[in-house]
Amino acid sequence: MSAPQQSAAPAVPDTAVRDTADSAPDDSASGAASPSAPDATYDVIVLGGGPVGENAAQYAIEGTDLTAAIVEEALLGGECSYYACMPSKALLRPIDVARTTETLPGVATAALEPEALLARRDDWVSHYDDAGQARWAEGAGLALERGHGRLVGERRVEVLAADGTRRVLAARHAVVLATGSEAAIPGPLQGIEPWTSRDATGVVEVPERLVTIGGGVVACEAATWMRALGSAVTMLVRGDALLSSAEPFAGEAVAESLEGAGVRIVREARVAQAHRPQAQPTGLGRVHGGTVTVRCEDGTEHEADEVLVATGRRPRLGDVGLESIGLGADEVLAGRLPAWLHAVGDASGEAPLTHWGKHRARVVGARIAAAATGAQPPFEVPDAPVPQVVFTDPQVASVGETEAQARERGAEVVTAQVPFGAAAGTALLRDAVPGRAQIVVDRATGLLLGAAFVGPEAAELVHAATVAITGRVPVAVLRHAVASYPTASELWLRLLEELPRELRAPVGPPVSAPGR
Ligand SMILES: Cc1cc2nc3c(=O)[nH]c(=O)nc-3n(C[C@H](O)[C@H](O)[C@H](O)COP(=O)(O)OP(=O)(O)OC[C@H]3O[C@@H](n4cnc5c(N)ncnc54)[C@H](O)[C@@H]3O)c2cc1C
Numbered sequence: 344m345s346a347p348q349q350s351a352a353p354a355v356p357d358t359a360v361r362d363t364a365d366s367a368p369d370d371s372a373s374g375a376a377s378p379s380a381p382d383a384t385y386d387v388i389v390l391g392g393g394p395v396g397e398n399a400a401q402y403a404i405e406g407t408d409l410t411a412a413i414v415e416e417a418l419l420g421g422e423c424s425y426y427a428c429m430p431s432k433a434l435l436r437p438i439d440v441a442r443t444t445e446t447l448p449g450v451a452t453a454a455l456e457p458e459a460l461l462a463r464r465d466d467w468v469s470h471y472d473d474a475g476q477a478r479w480a481e482g483a484g485l486a487l488e489r490g491h492g493r494l495v496g497e498r499r500v501e502v503l504a505a506d507g508t509r510r511v512l513a514a515r516h517a518v519v520l521a522t523g524s525e526a527a528i529p530g531p532l533q534g535i536e537p538w539t540s541r542d543a544t545g546v547v548e549v550p551e552r553l554v555t556i557g558g559g560v561v562a563c564e565a566a567t568w569m570r571a572l573g574s575a576v577t578m579l580v581r582g583d584a585l586l587s588s589a590e591p592f593a594g595e596a597v598a599e600s601l602e603g604a605g606v607r608i609v610r611e612a613r614v615a616q617a618h619r620p621q622a623q624p625t626g627l628g629r630v631h632g633g634t635v636t637v638r639c640e641d642g643t644e645h646e647a648d649e650v651l652v653a654t655g656r657r658p659r660l661g662d663v664g665l666e667s668i669g670l671g672a673d674e675v676l677a678g679r680l681p682a683w684l685h686a687v688g689d690a691s692g693e694a695p696l697t698h699w700g701k702h703r704a705r706v707v708g709a710r711i712a713a714a715a716t717g718a719q720p721p722f723e724v725p726d727a728p729v730p731q732v733v734f735t736d737p738q739v740a741s742v743g744e745t746e747a748q749a750r751e752r753g754a755e756v757v758t759a760q761v762p763f764g765a766a767a768g769t770a771l772l773r774d775a776v777p778g779r780a781q782i783v784v785d786r787a788t789g790l791l792l793g794a795a796f797v798g799p800e801a802a803e804l805v806h807a808a809t810v811a812i813t814g815r816v817p818v819a820v821l822r823h824a825v826a827s828y829p830t831a832s833e834l835w836l837r838l839l840e841e842l843p844r845e846l847r848a849p850v851g852p853p854v855s856a857p858g859r
């Protein structure tokens with residue numbers, strides 16, 4: 344589906360590749376066999392050039408004279424740039440704007456132009472060409488080794504290029520696994536060439552009838568743009584809610600909105616079988632064969648022109664040579680790795696989100712640089728919270744723990760909830776404002792544990808919560824962080840006002856925040 348660009352040679356001048364004579368790793372130290380002497384040696388080798396691998400490589404050499412290579416078998420920039428975040432958000436933003444115009448008197452309702460929308464998507468994925476990313480890598484002083492990389496021993500990586508040539512690379516200090524993830528396709532749907540998220544973001548032929556399987560982020564976002572493009576969408580959800588890992592009111596609001604737009608949501612629908620004549624890989628975003636019939640365990644059948652499987656992703660660790668160093672995927676996912684080997688991003692099993700993977704890559708990259716140069720490792724925050732935005736209408740923006748997660752952990756929590764339109768700034772966004780906002784606060788410390796904003800343009804509200812959780816700002820102090828009038832951020836004031844007085848306005852001397 345992708346159009347890999349292949350070249351056996353590194354994309355940066357050979358000056359970035361140090362002489363290997365006296366510094367190649369000593370294989371005898373580990374007892375691991377090396378298939379051959381290295382063709383090149385770098386200080387750091389990163390397997391996988393997605394956003395996470397790029398950041399790991401960049402931070403591992405920044406401000407040093409270390410060298411790093413990124414090994415990439417397809418498009419430099421990874422899933423996020425060409426098949427995931429960027430195309431999906433490029434599709435969703437005009438849809439969001441058009442929806443907003445439906446609710447705002449004083450502006451004509453905007454009509455979507457499907458062809459122009461897909462053309463915008465194509466621009467945002469650089470027409471599946473990674474030349475710009477390759478230029479960035481070169482500018483950052485990173486070597487680019489094109490081909491499939493796998494470990495072949497301790498700090499050894501073999502790169503198999505598209506033309507069949509093999510190069511063995513040696514890493515003086517570290518190897519980073521940043522190989523991303525792949526769509527998980529349940530058994531009954533294998534063999535019928537279903538769409539994955541790649542086809543949905545790369546849509547070329549809009550199927551008249553689309554069935555989606557799954558009730559998570561991909562299903563909800565894709566249902567939004569596929570419905571807007573004209574598909575009759577039926578979502579088969581095996582549970583009773585959408586976005587089940589978020590606060591319950593998030594899934595309810597998104598379901599109401601999708602149903603309002605004409606999407607059919609079938610809950611408790613467990614897929615037992617799927618059938619399709621002439622299933623074939625016709626290309627990215629094209630209909631992959633004849634009519635699909637999906638049969639559920641309760642005997643109901645759903646017919647469609649295409650089926651999108653959105654049932655989660657799994658780390659891509661199957662063909663990275665872990666066995667050559669006596670490890671398996673379980674060790675990677677549990678973080679049981681030798682000191683020279685690191686895993687980051689989707690491949691690590693941590694939250695499969697670009698910003699989180701990139702953050703961890705910066706941390707790990709800086710650690711590698713410090714260890715390699717003998718510098719003091721940079722300060723880290725071990726329990727930084729993970730934010731996420733689901734770009735549905737309404738948007739779902741959340742960070743930290745949900746109320747249920749905090750209670751399950753045994754925390755004594757207080758929550759505050761307000762309608763999303765409770766502040767003048769949010770009420771002005773649309774004439775009818777759906778959604779809610781909620782904060783979860785630890786009763787004993789007054790610290791924020793989690794926050795969720797469900798509403799139009801909620802995305803930008805969540806960073807304040809991320810800052811408050813990361814910086815351990817008590818709600819009594821947060822109350823004095825004044826939002827401008829009339830902005831959406833004033834929702835914070837409304838939320839804090841809902842908390843018990845002893846938490847938000849305790850009596851005492853002025854200013855008691857730590858560090859002041
Ligand atoms: C439809 C969709 C929308 C998304 N939207 C968002 C969003 O809005 N915001 C967000 O934060 N996250 C989003 N995500 C998640 C995000 O795409 C991932 O978290 C992110 O791409 C992970 O980056 P990565 O670098 O770890 O992996 P990837 O982006 O998957 O990159 C891995 C790279 O490694 C290469 N590779 C793999 N194995 C090898 C090998 N053996 N040798 C050489 N190269 C190899 C691959 O070709 C690929 O280029 C979305 C995901 C999907 C599916």
Ligand SMILES: NC(=O)c1ccc[n+]([C@@H]2O[C@H](COP(=O)([O-])OP(=O)(O)OC[C@H]3O[C@@H](n4cnc5c(N)ncnc54)[C@H](O)[C@@H]3O)[C@@H](O)[C@H]2O)c1
Pocket residue numbers: 529556557558559560561562564580581582586587614653654655656694695696731732733734
């Ligand atoms: N805006 C964003 O940040 C964004 C957008 C898209 C994807 N992503 C990331 O990509 C990852 C993958 O997204 P996703 O939606 O595929 O996964 P997900 O984990 O969000 O949702 C998977 C859904 O599939 C269901 N499911 C799992 N196995 C099933 C089966 N065998 N049969 C039927 N249903 C099944 C689950 O119950 C759930 O509803 C997510 O973890 C998400 O973080 C992020």
